[in-house]
Amino acid sequence: MGRAPCCDKANVKKGPWSPEEDAKLKDYIEKFGTGGLKRCGKSCRLRWLNYLRPNIKHGEFSDEEDRIICSLYDSIGSRWSIIAGQLPGRTDNDIKNYWNTKLKKKLMGNIITNTPNLNIINQKKFTNNNFNPMFQNHHYPSSLSSPSSLLSHGVLPPSSSSYPITMSFSEGCSNVNNNTLILMQNYHQHHHQVVKDNSTLLVFGNDETIDRQQQQPASCSSDGSGTITQITNQVKLEDNRQNYGGFYSNQVVNHNQEDDQAKVLLMEEQKPSSATTGVNTGVLWGQNGQNTTPAGGTTTSLLDNYGLEEIKQLISSNYSFDETKAEEKDMTK
DNA sequence: AATGGACCCAACCGCCCAGGT
DNA sequence: CACCTGGGCGGTTGGGTCCAT
Structure with a gap:
């Protein structure tokens, strides 16, 4: 009944x-x-x-509140009531709305504006010669696999202002490995046309992002998996989207002849279905806290390495993160 | 000034669960 | 044990507002 x-x-x-x-x-x-x-x-x-009810806080969230929300979201996912429990005066509904409408975007803005060396990138497009070494070789621990975790562990400061950047990754970036950060201009398809978006994707590369033999860029989904796509002189659309959980990969390569650098992968955000289990859910929309298995390996969330109480303690102890603990745990897997 | 799209957020919906009968 | 009820929760909706054209 x-x-x-x-x-x-x-x-x-x-x-x-x-x-x-x-x-x-x-x-x-x-x-x-x-x-x-x-x-x-x-x-x-x-x-x-x-x-x-008394003592309800309205209005702007502080940087500290941002950090707490991000850290807990990274650890336990969208359990808003638990997150609200750590923020006196804030309601779960408030936090949920804040996350969905502002904080998520703010995080992406942070990555764009506050990542070291990004000023250079903003002034110069990548070419085969100037591809920023940071993005070729900078490795993050697997537990730092989402914007929110990057923020919560102090890799990125909490203030933000987002603006579009032009970015591509080129044939020259052959050193792309797991957990390498790649930033890309976001595009999307609108009425059969490719439209530049103001947002930017953060993507983790892996060995598949470059076809080493043919030296061609390949698509790279947010979970680091991807496929090779032939470059053409025109925008090429192939409707063979694959659901990688985090994004649909459109398999689009834009080769701009004017400057031989704009080989841009086009990807489209995909809101995750709550039913997507068993797949890695990627950078932006990650279902953190779930032990999912991506195409190219495994991801770990903080919850894999810490209990909820420990996470709370971490928050109150200024977010110090014990890398060795994660590694120890990885060893036992 | 009109209009349409994007954004925000309060409120609603529907599911789950615990506790009472 | 089955049923009923209300609390709790996360996801979604829709109306108001803002802003660009």
Whole structure:
């Protein structure tokens, strides 16, 4: 037997709360608890919890709050109530909205603006000759496999302002290995045209990002897996999308003849389905906290190496991260 | 000034679970 | 044990606002 409705839907008011209703609810709760309103109990509860109850914080989130949210999101995923528990005055709904509408984008902006050497990149496009060594050889521990973890471990400072950059990775970047950071201009397909987006993808490369024999760029999904794509002098669209969990890889290569550097992989963000288990979910949309197996190996989240209580302690102890602990744990796998 | 798209966020929906009967 | 109920939670929606054209 299914669950009974929480209220008589025909006889309850819905929609935004009026100031009169707010005052009434507050008054009732202060005097008698809930009752008397033509509101479903659930609605009253939510209104109270998210808006009316004392000491609710509204307005801007601080950098410190950002860090806490990012760290916990990286560790335990979208368990907003637990995250809210670490932020006095903030509600799970608030944090959820903040994450979905701002923080996620802010993180990407951080990576663009605050990664060392990025100024150079902003002034110069990559070419075969100037491909920034940082992105060729800079390795991060596998546990730092998402923007939020990079932020939460202090790799990136929490302030941000995002702006588009032009970026590509070229045939010259042959030293791409696992956990190498690659930043790419994001494009998307709109009415059969390729449209430049203001956002930027952060992608982890692996050995597959370059066909070493043919020296051709290849697609690289957020989990580091990818396939080889033939370069042409025109934008090439192949509708052979593969779902890598984190992104759809469009298999598009843009070879700009004017400057022989704009070989840009086109990728499109893909919102993960909650049902995507057993696949790596990539950089941006990672289902962290789940022990998933990507195409090219395994990922570890902080939760693999720490318990929830330890994570809380880590947060309060200024985010020091014990690399050896992760490595020890990896050894035992 | 009009309009359409993007963005934000309060509120709703539906599922799960614990506790009471 | 089965059923009922409400709390808790994460995902989603839709209306208001902003902003670019």
